[in-house]
Amino acid sequence: MVSFNVHAEAGEARCGTLQINDRSLETPHLFPVVNFYAGGNEGSLFGGGIHRTIKEFMVNHPPVVGEQNYSDLFPGVMTSISSLADYGISEEKLEWYLHNKIREWESFSDYNGVIFADSGGYKILTQGGIQGRDFEKDIDQDKALDIQLALGPDIFVNLDHPIHPDDEFEDRIEKMKQTAVNARLFAERRDEIDGACYLTVHGYYEAMLERSFDLIEEELAEPIPKVFDGVALGSLVPRKDNVEVLVEAVSDCKREMQQRGYEDLPLHVLGISGNAMPLLVALGADSFDSASYLHQAINGKYYVNLFESVPVDEADFDACQCRICNDDFHRARMRDRMEDLYQKDILGSVAAHNLAVQQRELRKFRQLIVDGNEQAVATYLEESVKDQKGFRKFVYKLINERMNPYFEETDTTYA
Amino acid sequence: MHKTPQVNEVNEFIEIASDFEDPLEVIREALSNSYDANATRVDIEITQDDEGRNTLTIDDDGDGMCERDLSSFFDLGNSRKHDAIGYKGHGTKIYYKSDEIRVEAVKDGTRIESLMERPWETLNDRELPMYSVEKTETDESSGTRIEVHGFRAGRGFDPQKLTYNKIEHYIKWKTIGGSTAWYFDDDFHEMEITIELSDTIDDTRPPIKTTNRLKFGPENRDPEGEFVAERMCKCYPPRELSVTLDDGQEALIEVVGMVGGKEARNELPTYGKHSAQFGVWLAKDHIKVERYNDAIGADNEFFHFFFVANCQDIELSANREKIRNKSGNVYQAITDELDRFFTKVCQDPWYQDYIERRKLENKMQSVQSQASSLDDRRERAEEQGGLSPSNSAEVVAMLERYSANGAPESFKIADFQLNDEVNTILETENGFDNASIEVKLSDFFKDEPPLTHIDRFVCWKLGDIDALSQLERTPYMDETIRFDFSDNEIKYGEDDPRTIPILELSSKISP
Numbered sequence: 001m002v003s004f005n006v007h008a009e010a011g012e013a014r015c016g017t018l019q020i021n022d023r024s025l026e027t028p029h030l031f032p033v034v035n036f037y038a039g040g041n042e043g044s045l046f047g048g049g050i051h052r053t054i055k056e057f058m059v060n061h062p063p064v065v066g067e068q069n070y071s072d073l074f075p076g077v078m079t080s081i082s083s084l085a086d087y088g089i090s091e092e093k094l095e096w097y098l099h100n101k102i103r104e105w106e107s108f109s110d111y112n113g114v115i116f117a118d119s120g121g122y123k124i125l126t127q128g129g130i131q132g133r134d135f136e137k138d139i140d141q142d143k144a145l146d147i148q149l150a151l152g153p154d155i156f157v158n159l160d161h162p163i164h165p166d167d168e169f170e171d172r173i174e175k176m177k178q179t180a181v182n183a184r185l186f187a188e189r190r191d192e193i194d195g196a197c198y199l200t201v202h203g204y205y206e207a208m209l210e211r212s213f214d215l216i217e218e219e220l221a222e223p224i225p226k227v228f229d230g231v232a233l234g235s236l237v238p239r240k241d242n243v244e245v246l247v248e249a250v251s252d253c254k255r256e257m258q259q260r261g262y263e264d265l266p267l268h269v270l271g272i273s274g275n276a277m278p279l280l281v282a283l284g285a286d287s288f289d290s291a292s293y294l295h296q297a298i299n300g301k302y303y304v305n306l307f308e309s310v311p312v313d314e315a316d317f318d319a320c321q322c323r324i325c326n327d328d329f330h331r332a333r334m335r336d337r338m339e340d341l342y343q344k345d346i347l348g349s350v351a352a353h354n355l356a357v358q359q360r361e362l363r364k365f366r367q368l369i370v371d372g373n374e375q376a377v378a379t380y381l382e383e384s385v386k387d388q389k390g391f392r393k394f395v396y397k398l399i400n401e402r403m404n405p406y407f408e409e410t411d412t413t414y415a
Numbered sequence: 416m417h418k419t420p421q422v423n424e425v426n427e428f429i430e431i432a433s434d435f436e437d438p439l440e441v442i443r444e445a446l447s448n449s450y451d452a453n454a455t456r457v458d459i460e461i462t463q464d465d466e467g468r469n470t471l472t473i474d475d476d477g478d479g480m481c482e483r484d485l486s487s488f489f490d491l492g493n494s495r496k497h498d499a500i501g502y503k504g505h506g507t508k509i510y511y512k513s514d515e516i517r518v519e520a521v522k523d524g525t526r527i528e529s530l531m532e533r534p535w536e537t538l539n540d541r542e543l544p545m546y547s548v549e550k551t552e553t554d555e556s557s558g559t560r561i562e563v564h565g566f567r568a569g570r571g572f573d574p575q576k577l578t579y580n581k582i583e584h585y586i587k588w589k590t591i592g593g594s595t596a597w598y599f600d601d602d603f604h605e606m607e608i609t610i611e612l613s614d615t616i617d618d619t620r621p622p623i624k625t626t627n628r629l630k631f632g633p634e635n636r637d638p639e640g641e642f643v644a645e646r647m648c649k650c651y652p653p654r655e656l657s658v659t660l661d662d663g664q665e666a667l668i669e670v671v672g673m674v675g676g677k678e679a680r681n682e683l684p685t686y687g688k689h690s691a692q693f694g695v696w697l698a699k700d701h702i703k704v705e706r707y708n709d710a711i712g713a714d715n716e717f718f719h720f721f722f723v724a725n726c727q728d729i730e731l732s733a734n735r736e737k738i739r740n741k742s743g744n745v746y747q748a749i750t751d752e753l754d755r756f757f758t759k760v761c762q763d764p765w766y767q768d769y770i771e772r773r774k775l776e777n778k779m780q781s782v783q784s785q786a787s788s789l790d791d792r793r794e795r796a797e798e799q800g801g802l803s804p805s806n807s808a809e810v811v812a813m814l815e816r817y818s819a820n821g822a823p824e825s826f827k828i829a830d831f832q833l834n835d836e837v838n839t840i841l842e843t844e845n846g847f848d849n850a851s852i853e854v855k856l857s858d859f860f861k862d863e864p865p866l867t868h869i870d871r872f873v874c875w876k877l878g879d880i881d882a883l884s885q886l887e888r889t890p891y892m893d894e895t896i897r898f899d900f901s902d903n904e905i906k907y908g909e910d911d912p913r914t915i916p917i918l919e920l921s922s923k924i925s926p
Binding site: 386387389392393396397400401405406407 | 649651652751754755758759760761762763764765
């Protein structure tokens, strides 16, 4: 059983609960990307250096995470079927790994968060399938779904063919058509799926998104909301640093959904997080996924806030309110002051802090939406971009146009 | 042993008086002093006699002066003001650049008269000038009259330099006469200002009568008509921006202004180029000092904006023309806040509409000029029978026409790169040729480019045959070159000469 109930709105921003069987997730939510298989066996939580540390945080593995339980940082995680081959897996090992669903492995049996299994369309499209150590598998919609089913996630998504800003028109249309066909094939197997089904759409502006929706609707035998429980907007990663594009894409996607009567479906923005997140929440996005918390940590970067990071050596832990930074165990780790520390342990704590910073901002935002005070939401947005010169114009534009205009018609005292 | 540093008083007077470069600054000083003396009226008269000597008279109904005030007027660095402009006691010293200063003031039933003779001459004789003080009882109402005779205004008060228009602009842009304090309920009182120039300076209009209120607008947010952007105008309401400084203190910035097209801006007392007058003005005591147009950002053109951002925490240079604490944190905090404020203005939907409207109208105008240019071209084409290529692309079209109309040899354009020297690959009956297609053959040779990879030339006409013949007289890339205009070919090289055919289209295509 899947449902999405919006229980608070402020402007276009909204708070909801995504209920999937007996699991629920509060939105807006950021799904941290977790690499469930990263080499190794179950004893090492299927390995992966810092990826392993993250999984240890996720399932609360005290030797690594200390005395406190940080699994609440992971109420919902994202994984991708294409990442299964990131660590040179053999065909035999892949078959062995897939014979159990993620939660059927004892290590993850207690994990009660929501697992979102992405189809990994971009990687599959560029590589032509999954390439392991001794095999290459062409992946089509059916095979992608087979692997997703084997992992046993809570959220499934069709295999997509992401577009690229430099695509020629004909290439883009071809990709959109293939995505639409995959959506149909995916929908035809809806009965096999015990979870939420998300539909991928692609486009950077309204005309493109309109085409993407049109092609899918033409392909499907039933209306989208009959088959799908959510919409996932993709292809934005190549433009992740162009806030203008992100704003237009999310905004136009929401408009398309409203015009087509899909406004009750949750909107997930694939591959985007970080500084654009509050802005996209204000536009009505419900969830995100990103590995940026991890990638920044791997590069030794410690988030000060959503916009700024510093080398972890220069981080002022006292200035951070997150639980990781207020835990002496992790402060010592991040300062490399414990014996026999692996890099994964040092940076794992940094990654957990980075994620905590992102989650904290979303939590604050959720509370403002719950309070229903659009002015407070605008103030929060304005404050968060106060010193971000290149970024704030987008927030100010949003506030000016859609929330509380700074220069109201009536707000004049001219003689 | 301890010594006390000495001050050369005469030099200081000369230095301070000379520091004021623009003679109009006397008006700024006069208006500020009258305003500070609570005047509700100030009349300023500037006259020039036949010998070019200026007399400046300032007459107000303010609080007048007592003897102590008179001392402050003449003394250096002895102002009775504290925070406001003038607290340094420098301003009135500009009057010292004159032949005579006469002051008459009434305060609290006492009339005081003072005269300083030859102040500038005396200072330049390395002496401090003296002033007389005479006091009498009176029942006149309070006020001050200052006459400065023989004021050394350079050529600043000459009829060629000084006009009512210039003064009016100066008053509104550079003095308390352009105050925005009234928008903010500050301690503001209205003052009527009259400025009169003698007819020898400007007799084109009656005296200026204004007040010390700077008014923006009038607003015209959505005018009707086809080309209206230049008339569009929006006034932005007064805003108080609060900034926390490093020491925890709060700085207040009072911002008010307008955005508008050229016609709307011309409603204000402008003078000269708008780019020198408009933008974001930083002000102290509501007197504009310097512009900070960076606040508007590189994406926007600053001259559409006219804003005044007043802050008492900026510090001014001695002549009040510049902000002196620009490298400090206070200035940084102020400008940071203004950056944020103007980002909001630039994201205001009205402003965005205004910019879009301007772009649209520019395009509409370019459509109009395009139409007239097309008419001209069409007319020319008709006159010339459609046969007058002016660029190599048009020659390509002619070549196609030539080939399509039963030419003895047929060419097809296989590839064309407009800016390359060898700009064309031609498909001929014998394969592919590298070719240079030119309007005039002589144009190709202007920079003497290499001929190594050229198999043939195609041109509309040969062009300057003398210039081509001249090339034969000196080596061309160390080789000989010969133009055969009867057979239309070029012979290039000596030991192993190459023949490069020339196809001159104008002689092959008849109108």
